[in-house]
Amino acid sequence: MNTSDPLLNTFTTLENFGHSLKAPSYRIQPQKADEIYEAFQLAKKQGLTVSTRGGGRSYNDAALNGGGIILDMSAMNQIVEWDPATGVVRCEPGVTLQKLWEKVLPDGWWPPVVSGTMFTTLGGCLSANIHGKNNFRMGPIGEHVIEFTAVLPTGAEVTCSPKKNGDLFYSMISGLGMLGVFTSITLQMKKMYSGLIEVHAWPTHTMKEHLSLIEQNAPGYDYIVGWLDTMTVGHGQIHAANYLHEGDDPNPQKTMQLESQNLPSRLFGVMPKSLLHYFMTPFVNNLGWWGVNTAKYIASLRKHTFRQPHAAFHFLLDYVPDWERAVGPGGLIQYQSFLPKETALQAWTEMLTLAKKQGYPSYLGVTKRHRPDKFLLTHAVDGFSLALDFKVTNRNRATLHKILQEYDRIVIANGGRFYFAKNSETSAETARAFLGEETIVKYKKLKKRCDPNNLLESDLYRRVFGE
Amino acid sequence: MSKSAKIHDQSNSKPGKPAFATPLHPHRRGIIVGASDGIGAALAHKLAKEGYTLALVARRGDKLNELSNEINSIMGEIRTLPYTHDVSNYDEVPALLSKIVANLGGLDTLVFMAGVNYPPGGMDKYNFENDRKMIEVNLLGAMAWLSPVATMFHSAKAGQIVGISSVAGDRGRVGNPGYNTSKAALTTYLEALRNRLTRHGVNVLTVKPGFVNTEMVKAAQGGTPLIIEPEQAANEIYKAMKNRKQVIYTPSIWRWIMLAIQHVPSFIFRRLSF
Numbered sequence: 077m078n079t080s081d082p083l084l085n086t087f088t089t090l091e092n093f094g095h096s097l098k099a100p101s102y103r104i105q106p107q108k109a110d111e112i113y114e115a116f117q118l119a120k121k122q123g124l125t126v127s128t129r130g131g132g133r134s135y136n137d138a139a140l141n142g143g144g145i146i147l148d149m150s151a152m153n154q155i156v157e158w159d160p161a162t163g164v165v166r167c168e169p170g171v172t173l174q175k176l177w178e179k180v181l182p183d184g185w186w187p188p189v190v191s192g193t194m195f196t197t198l199g200g201c202l203s204a205n206i207h208g209k210n211n212f213r214m215g216p217i218g219e220h221v222i223e224f225t226a227v228l229p230t231g232a233e234v235t236c237s238p239k240k241n242g243d244l245f246y247s248m249i250s251g252l253g254m255l256g257v258f259t260s261i262t263l264q265m266k267k268m269y270s271g272l273i274e275v276h277a278w279p280t281h282t283m284k285e286h287l288s289l290i291e292q293n294a295p296g297y298d299y300i301v302g303w304l305d306t307m308t309v310g311h312g313q314i315h316a317a318n319y320l321h322e323g324d325d326p327n328p329q330k331t332m333q334l335e336s337q338n339l340p341s342r343l344f345g346v347m348p349k350s351l352l353h354y355f356m357t358p359f360v361n362n363l364g365w366w367g368v369n370t371a372k373y374i375a376s377l378r379k380h381t382f383r384q385p386h387a388a389f390h391f392l393l394d395y396v397p398d399w400e401r402a403v404g405p406g407g408l409i410q411y412q413s414f415l416p417k418e419t420a421l422q423a424w425t426e427m428l429t430l431a432k433k434q435g436y437p438s439y440l441g442v443t444k445r446h447r448p449d450k451f452l453l454t455h456a457v458d459g460f461s462l463a464l465d466f467k468v469t470n471r472n473r474a475t476l477h478k479i480l481q482e483y484d485r486i487v488i489a490n491g492g493r494f495y496f497a498k499n500s501e502t503s504a505e506t507a508r509a510f511l512g513e514e515t516i517v518k519y520k521k522l523k524k525r526c527d528p529n530n531l532l533e534s535d536l537y538r539r540v541f542g543e
Numbered sequence: 544m545s546k547s548a549k550i551h552d553q554s555n556s557k558p559g560k561p562a563f564a565t566p567l568h569p570h571r572r573g574i575i576v577g578a579s580d581g582i583g584a585a586l587a588h589k590l591a592k593e594g595y596t597l598a599l600v601a602r603r604g605d606k607l608n609e610l611s612n613e614i615n616s617i618m619g620e621i622r623t624l625p626y627t628h629d630v631s632n633y634d635e636v637p638a639l640l641s642k643i644v645a646n647l648g649g650l651d652t653l654v655f656m657a658g659v660n661y662p663p664g665g666m667d668k669y670n671f672e673n674d675r676k677m678i679e680v681n682l683l684g685a686m687a688w689l690s691p692v693a694t695m696f697h698s699a700k701a702g703q704i705v706g707i708s709s710v711a712g713d714r715g716r717v718g719n720p721g722y723n724t725s726k727a728a729l730t731t732y733l734e735a736l737r738n739r740l741t742r743h744g745v746n747v748l749t750v751k752p753g754f755v756n757t758e759m760v761k762a763a764q765g766g767t768p769l770i771i772e773p774e775q776a777a778n779e780i781y782k783a784m785k786n787r788k789q790v791i792y793t794p795s796i797w798r799w800i801m802l803a804i805q806h807v808p809s810f811i812f813r814r815l816s817f
Contacts, residue, residue: 099649
């Protein structure tokens with residue numbers, strides 16, 4: 077590098093989704109697959125590392141590479157092939173879930189697995205092997221990938237499917253983008269008969285009841301998700317939803333049009349929602365959130381059923397733009413733990429009691445039902461997950477850190493696992509404990525084969541798998 | 544390095560690498576060029592204590608390693624990384640900067656502190672060799688570091704540059720024309736960077752110390768009134784950094800003294816002997 081190196085002009089401050097981390101890096105935006113290999117060569121020459129970034133929606137450091145090169149994949153965002161007859165779609169890795177569903181829904185299809193925000197990219201979704209509220213039924217997104225191609229740091233281009241290069245297929249999906257960079261992804265969509273989904277909502281009163289109702293009801297639904305008021309440790313509600321069957325929707329052509337799906341851009345038709353997060357700020361404290369939770373609980377006391385558009389049901393996180401900014405300058409973190417169904421109740425009761433005692437309740441707890449999958453760095457279990465959001469401030473960092481260390485201990489002791497798109501504090505030791513030595517050795521071996529010079533590194537990789 | 548291996552046991556850092564930044568364990572990343580003693584060493588202590596992870600750059604490797612080890616053991620984890628470098632080796636800067644930024648995991652702050660003072664040895668002496676060395680270190684050394692860092696911060700629309708100039712740059716005096724010139728030029732360069740970069744969200748702080756009790760003060764011609772300890776200077780610099788100030792004098796009384804001196808008319812100033 078010399079003093080007028082063009083790389084210096086790419087220096088950019090990047091953040092995680094919760095705005096609780098800043099990582100200045102050199103940002104390169106490849107327009108086509110060839111430029112990915114060029115970036116690897118540049119990195120090698122400069123002694124730098126490379127990592128990819130899609131929508132930047134990870135709560136932790138998965139899409140950050142402080143002081144290194146970030147390949148911003150958002151320009152490789154073309155849907156290359158779409159076959160409305162079979163529901164098979166081939167995309168570049170920078171295609172967002174938004175772009176995908178907007179393309180396929182009017183033809184009567186929906187992505188089989190989606191995250192809580194539609195601004196994630198397919199490359200990121202595969203790297204983290206995302207799950208949705210239907211994980212217990214549909215598994216992670218990786219189970220719906222027919223085939224993908226990727227460029228390895230060695231310059232090799234590989235095509236993988238469950239049958240072809242199976243070891244790479246099951247490790248690059250879930251592999252945190254550390255084995256290669258996806259260049260093309262082929263997915264199977266799910267057939268829809270309506271743009272609406274039927275949601276049943278009912279209240280729960282204790283965590284025990286909450287978890288057993290999720291377990292009992294899950295087999296009867298396509299989706300199930302719970303909301304736990306973690307400040308009172310018990311009150312909650314469950315939303316379970318089913319796709320409509322053929323004939324249930326009198327006018328599917330209309331409900332599947334984008335106009336029927338769009339999240340309203342204004343609240344009460346008056347206030348632009350882009351400003352809403354400013355007004356939320358006063359509520360993001362213990363008392364304010366207690367009020368919100370209580371109001372929500374009271375509203376759900378009556379068991380009720382309603383139909384809502386797919387987009388509104390799935391992409392709750394997008395409902396208020398920039399909502400994550402409402403928590404203030406320290407940003408927020410999410411702590412999600414996956415526990416076997418046998419130990420979940422005991423572990424979470426212990427965890428929530430601990431946080432409450434310390435005076436740092438989480439504001440929001442979201443529960444889901446899961447099943448295991450066979451991807452290498454899997455986070456799934458036959459059990460449940462609980463995701464807790466915490467607001468970070470200068471004053472609470474030290475205490476929160478202690479609480480989360482204690483949480484890690486409880487989760488590991490109860491046979492639990494973690495998800496690499498969420499937790500920001502997981503240590504190498506904790507990762508080793510839940511992944512197991514064998515998995516790590518296998519991952520490292522593949523890493524050496526695909527990336528012998530260790531060019532691919534993210535902040536997450538260094539934190540959890542670094543030498 | 545055996546010391547740093549021991550430190551590793553108590554923290555989440557790897558041997559020879561700084562602790563990872565996480566939302567609950569954040570750190571700013573800074574470089575101090577000219578860190579081995581004096582204000583640089585004091586500022587390194589202060590910034591480490593305030594949560595920075597630092598690259599310490601200086602010419603004298605042994606002193607630098609000692610300082611780095613000392614700070615790391617006080618902090619109980621690796622918070623400083625030492626890099627031996629002579630700022631007049633301009634060609635080394637780009638590769639070294641790139642390596643440091645990679646090792647720190649980014650860059651938020653650059654403090655350019657390196658400076659030498661070689662007086663000509665009397666009011667009737669002239670010494671181009673000494674003048675040249677001062678320009679090479681105090682001015683060109685600064686420009687070699689600040690230019691690429693300014694490019695990066697300009698692009699990132701964030702960052703802070705701190706340049707240690709001197710009250711000596713506020714007026715050309717009989718005692719040390721070369722030093723006055725190097726510092727006046729540095730002050731002007733920093734001002735120009737400020738005018739370029741403020742609109743891009745970058746803060747440029749010019750620090751003008753008076754007499755500080757360091758090695759360099761021995762080069763002072765005549766008395767050293769209002770002398771302060773390097774720790775006081777470091778505290779004042781940190782406060783100014785935190786408040787994103789533009790120009791500070793340390794101690795602050797020098798602002799008024801220099802204001803007066805700057806307004807002494809030339810026909811009087813030419814007859815003075817300081």
